[in-house]
Amino acid sequence: MASAADTAAPSARKKPTLDTLSPSQIEAIRRIPAHDSGQKPVPIADWLDPVIKKTRPASIFLDPARFDLEQRSVFRRLPVPLMPAARLPEAGDVVAFDGYGPALIVARGRDGVVRTFHNACQHKGSKLVETCEVHKAARLICPYHSWTYGLDGRLLAAARSEMFTDFDKSEYRLSSLPTREYAGMIWAVLDPEVEPDWSGMDDGFAEDMAHLGLPTAHVYNHRRFQIDANWKLVLEPFMESYHVTRLHASSIGDLFTDMASICTKLGPHQRKVAGKIQFKPSDLDIPGENIHKTVTHAYQVFPNATVITSPYYISMMVLMPIAVDRTNVDYYMLLPQKPDNEKAESIASRSYELILRVFGEEDFRAARITQEGLASGGLKTVTYGGMENTIPTYYDQLESHFLTNE
Ligand code: FES
Ligand SMILES: [Fe+2]
Secondary structure (H helix, E strand, C coil): CCCHHHHCCCCCCCCCCHHHCCHHHHHHHCCCCCHHHCCCCCCCECCECCCCCEEEEHHHHCCHHHHHHHHHHHHCCCCEEEEEHHHCCCCCEEEEECCCCCCEEEEECCCCCEEEEECCCCCCCCCCCCCCCCEECCEEECCCCCCEEECCCCEEECCCHHHCCCCCHHHHCCCEECEEEECCEEEECCCCCCCCCCCCCCHHHHHHHHHHCHHHCEEEEEEEEEECCCHHHHHHHHCCCCCHHHHCCCCCHHHECCCCCEEEEECCEEEEEEEECCCCHHHHHCCCCCHHHHEEEEEEECCCEEEEECCCCEEEEEEEEEECCEEEEEEEEEECCCCCCHHHHHHHHHHHHHHHHHHHHHHHHHHHHHHHHHHCCCCCEEEECHHHCHHHHHHHHHHCCCCCCC
């Protein structure tokens, strides 16, 4: 089935051919078996059994105590992705961001450095920035009494400061969160009291993202979804290929094959590559072919994001748990460059609507109806088979970070 997703060709695009990928990506793609290898399990990674029966208690999706443990141990303690770095491409780009709950500001300063602040004026707490759309700002001016901050968080000016005893501007710096740009994404540690641990910033993963063009991409559009499901249920369909030809039978399912993907660990992150329906190993050496037409890259970005390639764009999603049964998802469509003519714009916009429909009405629906089914109390455990085998592995990794006492 042809789809807008597969025909969107911006006019002057940078073409992603096999040789634009990293040696590690190429090596993984060359291990994708031919489809005529049949239904028998194929070895997809030496650290994953192709045939498994693993379980998890249903309570990991339902229990508020488990949600709190994940928040304390992972989401408030480890670096989490906020958005693609390409969302704030230039010095002076500023946005309010509340995806994880707390009101934050993300700003690229005049020095090019991205910083994250609590969105709270140090006078009496008013939010400084109200729009969640990216805009240019030379400084942050509080709407209440006009205290004015630099994009580095310093208080530059306070109106009528002579009316405060011993006023010292340096005591009123904005509260900031440890922030880094890594692999084309902006990361922050949401608890400023925690000593940041950046050890998950794996070079191999950053190299993959660089070869996909993530750091230099154009953010074509984005949308916030609010999903009534545990964040892990939202994540699961993006970690397995078992559902693809089934859940997506009426949309994109017949572009894909019913085979497990080749999996590679990149630090705490995972890469999965899979051949689409027209994939033939012998075609890989035809020069100049768009590799994303025949091969899909899907990354599980630890702990809570995904990056998925399509022929002419990349999808990035950040999954932000709000409650045990509620998740914010920010979807971003990234193009190699801004569409530069009407046709490219129209194709990009049709691709955007299609992908939002597939994710929004199919994958997110699966998450929602699974949450409702599990909440019925009708099963104590969920079961994972060989085509879902990265999921229990991922949960082992997640749980290895859980604090045991406090
Ligand atoms: S609360 Fe911001 S200036 Fe008063
Ligand atoms: Fe899916």
